[in-house]
Amino acid sequence: MTHPHAVWSLSGFGDEVDPDPTIQAAVLLALGASHIEVRSAWGTNVSELEPEAVQRLKGILDGQGLKVSAVASPIGKVDVSLPVEHEVARLRRIISVAKGLDAKYVRIFSFYRGEGRSQEEIRDAVMERMAALAAEAAANDVILLHENEKGIYGDTPERVLDIMETVNSPALRVAWDNANFVQVGVKPYTEGYALLRPYLEYLQVKDAIATTGEVVPSGEGDGELEATIAALAADGYTGFASLEPHLASAHELGGYSGPVAFGIAARAFAGLATRNGVTLA
Numbered sequence: 001m002t003h004p005h006a007v008w009s010l011s012g013f014g015d016e017v018d019p020d021p022t023i024q025a026a027v028l029l030a031l032g033a034s035h036i037e038v039r040s041a042w043g044t045n046v047s048e049l050e051p052e053a054v055q056r057l058k059g060i061l062d063g064q065g066l067k068v069s070a071v072a073s074p075i076g077k078v079d080v081s082l083p084v085e086h087e088v089a090r091l092r093r094i095i096s097v098a099k100g101l102d103a104k105y106v107r108i109f110s111f112y113r114g115e116g117r118s119q120e121e122i123r124d125a126v127m128e129r130m131a132a133l134a135a136e137a138a139a140n141d142v143i144l145l146h147e148n149e150k151g152i153y154g155d156t157p158e159r160v161l162d163i164m165e166t167v168n169s170p171a172l173r174v175a176w177d178n179a180n181f182v183q184v185g186v187k188p189y190t191e192g193y194a195l196l197r198p199y200l201e202y203l204q205v206k207d208a209i210a211t212t213g214e215v216v217p218s219g220e221g222d223g224e225l226e227a228t229i230a231a232l233a234a235d236g237y238t239g240f241a242s243l244e245p246h247l248a249s250a251h252e253l254g255g256y257s258g259p260v261a262f263g264i265a266a267r268a269f270a271g272l273a274t275r276n277g278v279t280l281a
Helices: 021-030 051-064 084-100 119-139 157-167 178-182 188-199 225-234 258-275
Strands: 006-012 035-038 067-072 105-108 143-147 172-177 200-205 240-243 249-251 254-256 278-280
Touching: 006 067, 006 258, 021 035, 021 051, 021 258, 035 240, 051 084, 067 084, 067 240, 084 105, 084 119, 105 200, 119 143, 119 157, 119 172, 143 157, 143 200, 157 172, 157 188, 172 178, 172 188, 178 188, 188 200, 188 225, 200 225, 225 258, 240 258, 258 278
Parallel strands: 006 035, 006 240, 006 278, 035 067, 067 105, 105 143, 143 172, 172 200, 200 240
Antiparallel strands: 249 254
C-alpha cells in the first residue's frame, strides 16, 4: 500500500525531559524536533512564569533554534464551580506568555465537576466558561486547543464534539490525545476520529493500555495510534505532533519521563510515522 507523503512538525513537552530548558532543548533537538511545547520551565508552571523568565526562556530557545509549538496551560483543570472570570484572568496571563514565546496555540481543558455532580449537571456551566475562554483567545489572536483528559467534561469524543459545536469558535480546536481516550474506555480512532477530525488541529503523542490505563510508547498500547497516524496522513494533516510520553511518572499538572524514556517514546513514534509516509521535521 502506498501512502501519501506528509510532513509534520515534531515537538514535545520539554519539562518531561528535565526542568532546565537548556537540557530540554538539547534533547529535543537531538531527537529531531524543530519545536518545543512549554508547560513549565525551571520547575515553574507557565501560569506563573514572570515576564523576565519568559524572556530568558525565549532567549535560550532562540539560541538553540527551537520554536514553541504551544503553551501547555492548566486552564480548565479546576472545578467548574469557580467563577468564570477565574480562568479567564489566568488565561490572560498565559496569553502574554504565549505572545512572549511567539506561540499561537494554548492548550486547555474543560473543567472538573464536584463530587456527586454528573456531566449533564455541569454542561451549561462548562459551555459558558469555554465560550468565555474562546472569546478571550479570539480577541488576542491565539487558538485554544482542548485536550481530552480523563475526569473533565470533554473526556469522550461525544462530549468534545459537544463543546466544539456549542462554542463554535475558530479560536477553539481539538488537541487529540489517543492515550487519554483509552483511559476513559474509548477506542480513539474507531469511536472518535470521524467525529472530531473537522476540529483536530494538534496531535499529542501518547499511547496507553486499555486494561490498566498504563501509558506506553507509541504503538505498544490500545490507542490505535497507527490507524490515527495513517488517517491523518491520508487526509492532509500538516500540523504538530507533540511527544508527551508520561513514561516515568505522571501527576495532576504534568508528567515526567527523563531523557532516556523520552528518547524511547520519540523513536517509537518516529517508526510509526515513517511506516505511514510521514516525515517528522
